[in-house]
Amino acid sequence: MARFDLAVIGAGPAGLSAAVTAAEHGLRVALVDAGTQPGGQFWRHPDEHHPRPDEGRGQHLWSRFTDLRTRLRGLESDSGTAGRVELVSGHQVWFVDTLAEEFLLHLSATQGETRLPEIHAAALVLCPGGYDRQLPVPGWDLPGVMAAGGVQALLKAHRSVAGRRAIVAGTGPFLLPVAAGLAEAGAEVVAVCEAGSLSGWARRPLGAAAVPSKALEAVEYAALLARHRIPYRMRTVVTAIHGETEVGSVGLGRLDRNGRLRTDVSLADLDVDLVAFGWGFTPSLELITAVGATTRVDVDESLVADVDDWQRTDVPGAYVAGEATGVGGALLAVAEGELAALAASRDAGRPVSEPRVRYLQRQIARGRRFAATMHRAHPVPTGWQDWLQPDTTVCRCEETTLGEICAATEELGATDARTVKLLARPGMGWCQGRVCGFAAAKLAKPVGEALTVSDLAPLAKRTFAAPVSLERLATTSTESDGATSHDNDA
Structure with a gap:
């Protein structure tokens, strides 16, 4: 002990x-x-x-x-x-x-x-x-689709490139270092697809200026993208991933200013063998x-x-x-x-040191202002559900589809994420909702309605914070009599 x-x-x-x-x-x-x-x-x-x-x-x-x-x-x-x-x-x-x-x-x-x-x-x-926060896309369960953070982890720790011809898609500044890292490691990055627009930063100049070093990082990444001739496509999303046994190509869509999929614009498919998705963290x-x-x-x-x-x-x-x-x-x-x-x-x-405390508190306040500006400039698009199909897998662990979640809400009367989880099983598998939790919670509510603590808390509570063997459970100390624990109520 x-x-x-x-x-x-x-x-x-x-x-x-x-x-x-x-x-x-x-x-x-x-x-x-x-x-x-x-x-x-x-x-x-x-x-x-x-x-x-x-x-x-x-x-x-x-x-x-x-x-x-x-x-x-x-x-x-x-x-x-x-x-x-x-x-x-x-x-x-x-x-x-x-x-x-x-x-x-x-x-x-x-x-x-x-x-x-x-x-x-x-x-x-x-x-x-x-x-990485993830959103479902038709075909996202094919080999060759990865979280952007996973792609970067392979690069940082093992100098390993996950694919030869890649597209990096989603929203937020994190897409830039992932694309730059792939290109520097020798992969061909056909595009960075940003669902938002840089105009979101211009609308909040004080927040954007709260951490000046971030602007220097952005300039550095912009130069790297330009050097490798990587297109940066704003208000553009991957709407489908095609392939039989692995990723072969992706379909693209253009979003309007309200984050909804435009039906008057048609974009050509791109041949890729790696899709790196990142919708924030x-x-x-x-x-x-x-x-x-x-x-x-x-x-x-x-x-x-x-x-x-x-x-x-x-x-x-x-x-x-x-x-x-x-x-x-x-x-x-x-x-x-x-x-x-x-x-x-x-x-x-x-x-x-009280002066040091006050300095840190001011630094944190500036960092929080910048973070709020970043989140507002790069939101998850309102219309992300527009490109889903009834057979699109939402929970990959339990193979729960959009149609099954819709049936839970429309036919069985589920009105919250916890009930949808119980009826259709999204979030009940190996990852315990870490991948699909956000999407499942949003699908349980009307489009555009904000999530609340009561929507998200049941998906975050887990009796065990990490996988543990039965042997380890059997040998765990019983000294904690009278202890208080906060178990999953789902």
């Missing part, structure tokens, strides 16, 4: 920042991450045991990562500040018990043997990050709901953790930082992680 002052879950930008800051303020910290090395999805890179000279090639904020990694290694070392951080890599938290005075985390290894099955921590900083909320923290709906209709101006949730001792408080990028996540660690240190009786 291991006991710590603070457990930080996730070793991405927010988690790394939180762990080193808390340890430097004297707390004993456990940093738990499913990956085998720190960095998370944003700073994913080749195996550090076999380093390459170009391990940071194409990585933004790489010097920030290497600084955090160096500080982390110093805090793990046997000299000076020995033992302030224990990095528990290759492990994930599958269950959280809320005890009277602390949290009990149940861990399992992502590969090999479980080195540390349980952790007791007086406080938690939850930095679970997020994953969705926070991972399994651990937030596991501790019982309150959630809210953000500007982009994602369910996010509700925190105060110190990153505290309404659960004593639980803090959240990074994408789980609202998708906003790595710079914002680093600032939130540091602030959460300062809050945890202060609440534990350690002195913290």
Whole structure:
């Protein structure tokens, strides 16, 4: 049994920042991450045991990562500040018990043997990050269709290109680094299809200017796209994917200013063997709901953790930082992680710098303004359901079609996402709604109606935050008598 002052879950930008800051303020910290090395999805890179000279090639904020990694290694070392951080890599938290005075985390290894099955921590900083939001398209279950984040992960960690002739489609700035990365790695990128328009940024100049470095990144990516002669098609979407056993071509459609599919415009199909889809990101909320923290709906209709101006949730001792408080990028996540660690240190009786706190709070406020502008400039198009067919698969795990979801609402009287889930089974499979949850929730409501917490919360609650073996369940400690857990009510 291991006991710590603070457990930080996730070793991405927010988690790394939180762990080193808390340890430097004297707390004993456990940093738990499913990956085998720190960095998370944003700073994913080749195996550090076999380093390459170009391990940071194409990585933004790489010097920030290497600084955090160096500080982390110093805090793990046997000299000076020995033992302030224990990095528990290759492990994930599958269950959280809320005890009277602390949290009990149940861990399992992502590969090999479980080195540390349980952790007791007086406080938690939850930095679970997020994953690609997806929308169904006819043919999206064919081999060769991938999430944009998955395509980029292959490039960053393995220098592996998922296809030879690719199209990158969806909405948001993330499409640009994915397309640029594919082109730099030797793939032919036939187009970037952006469902929105850059005019959305022009309508909100103050928010766009809140983080000036983002404009420089955009210029850099625009130059890369121009150098590789990659067309950037605005208000354009992939409406169908064709192929027998794998992707062979895609059909395109043009959207009007209201995000509805235009029927007066016909676009030629494009031959491709890779489709990289990205409709923004969705926070991972399994651990937030596991501790019982309150959630809210953000500007982009994602369910996010509700925190105060110190990153505290309404659960004593639980803090959240990074994408789980609202998708906003790595710079914002680093600032939130540091602030959460300062809050945890202060609440534990350690002195913290008040000027530093105020600086971070101002930086976070600017980051949030930019994030809100980004989400409003790149919304999921109102008419995304226009290109679906009754036999279009919505939930790939359970093979639930649009027709079956419509039958649940129109014939069986389902009026909310939870009831649709029970009747038609979207979100009941292996991924537990992580891929189809947003689409299924939207399909359960009238077109154009905004999602609410009650629509999204049942899809985010999961008894187990990660897969766990029956053997691990059978050997789990029963010490947590009297603990409070927040199980899935679906």
